[in-house]
Amino acid sequence: MPGLHEFLMLGAVLFCLSITGIFLNRKNLLILLMCIELMLLSVNMNFIAFSYFNADIVGQIFVFFILTVAAAESAIGLAIVVVLFRNKNTINVNDLDTLKG
Amino acid sequence: MITFTFYLVAIILIVAAIGVITVKNPVHAALFLILAFFSSAAIWLLLQAEFLAITLVLVYVGAVMVLFLFVLMMLDVNVAPLREGFVRHFPLSIFVGGLIFVEMILVLGSWHQAVPPETLTTVPNIELLGEVLYTYYVYPFEIAAVILLVAMIAAMALTMRPHTRAKYQNPAQQVTVRREDCVRLVKMPSETKD
Numbered sequence: 001m002p003g004l005h006e007f008l009m010l011g012a013v014l015f016c017l018s019i020t021g022i023f024l025n026r027k028n029l030l031i032l033l034m035c036i037e038l039m040l041l042s043v044n045m046n047f048i049a050f051s052y053f054n055a056d057i058v059g060q061i062f063v064f065f066i067l068t069v070a071a072a073e074s075a076i077g078l079a080i081v082v083v084l085f086r087n088k089n090t091i092n093v094n095d096l097d098t099l100k101g
Numbered sequence: 102m103i104t105f106t107f108y109l110v111a112i113i114l115i116v117a118a119i120g121v122i123t124v125k126n127p128v129h130a131a132l133f134l135i136l137a138f139f140s141s142a143a144i145w146l147l148l149q150a151e152f153l154a155i156t157l158v159l160v161y162v163g164a165v166m167v168l169f170l171f172v173l174m175m176l177d178v179n180v181a182p183l184r185e186g187f188v189r190h191f192p193l194s195i196f197v198g199g200l201i202f203v204e205m206i207l208v209l210g211s212w213h214q215a216v217p218p219e220t221l222t223t224v225p226n227i228e229l230l231g232e233v234l235y236t237y238y239v240y241p242f243e244i245a246a247v248i249l250l251v252a253m254i255a256a257m258a259l260t261m262r263p264h265t266r267a268k269y270q271n272p273a274q275q276v277t278v279r280r281e282d283c284v285r286l287v288k289m290p291s292e293t294k295d
Contacts, residue, residue, distance in 0.1 A: 002107045005209060007148070010111050012205040014118055016198040021122030023194030028183040030127050030173060034134050037165070038118055041141055044153075052148040057229045061238055063153050064230070067160060068245040072252030074165050078172045079256040085176045086262075092183055 007049035014042035029084075029091040033077050040070045107147055114140035125180060131169050138162050152227040 018038040025031035044063045051059025085091055117140060120133035138161045145154040234242055 001103050001147075005212070006107065006111075007144075008209055009206070010114070010144070012202060012209070013115055016202040016205070017115070017118040017122060019201060020194045020198035021118075023190055023197060024122055024187055025183075026190070027186065028127065028180075030169070030176075030178075031122070031130055034121055034130055034169070037134065037161075038121060038137065041137065045141060045144065048145050048148050048150045048153065051150070057233050060150050060153055060226075060230055061233055063150075064156070064234070065241060065245055067153070067156060068249060071160055071165055072248050075168065075252050075256045076259070078168055079259040082172060082175070083259050085178075091176065091178060 004049055004053045008046060011042045011045040011049070014045065015039055018042065027093050029081055029093060032093075033074060033081070037070065037074060040066060103147060107144065110140050110143045110147075114144070125184065127173050127178070127180065128170065131166060131173060134169075135162050135166050138166070149226055151225075152230050 018035045021035040021038070022032060025035070044066055047059045047063045047066070051057065051063075081091055084096070088095065090096075114137055117133045117137040121130045121137065124130050124133065138157055142154040142157045145151075145157065
């Protein structure tokens, strides 16, 4: 059985990959949402590894709530993307400058 | 055997994650993300989190990723302008990602190695989870339900637009209607039958 380090390392690799993905695909809103999902997955991986190695079920409870909130977030995010595409006919982040930020 | 499975699945997971962030077609990225979810469900099974592994496959692969694919196929997106700057930002992104990774490795390396717990419980994972979830965490559980409800209603309210051709009743107009507006009495002489 691999130790706690291996699981945490895997979570770290996933997290860094998703941060790299946010940098690389900063124009595409849909890939950004996917990278956020990947990031939450890596966090969940850490939680479950700690839950197993500390023999504490509460870590899994937290993962349960993270999954709930992530599902809600992606549903609303995709709805916003659909409305955005309907109104502006683009999902390029560069074109979404109505707020002049 | 478990070590071999772990490393195999971990490599698949990392390759899938690299695929998500580098492929050109967003549909392929979504499919790679599904592979990543499956692989992490396998790793969670190794960590004896059966319920969450099944939930990941059912909820994420079964619902969220299908939603993603629906939206991807519904939108007619021209991918080429979304890819510009990919090569230009590549060194910077690798640098930032690598830096964060090195920091995490430094933090992890200064740790003592934890050993896996020897005593394996015979109580099923879902029973343990349920016992805690429905006693200590019952209010957060209900709040999670409310969050899902709000998300559902918000998603529908955001994407719904009034149908222009559909005929529907306007009750406010119906109750304010007056007799003079719609009934007209006409005086005319009675006709005789010839």
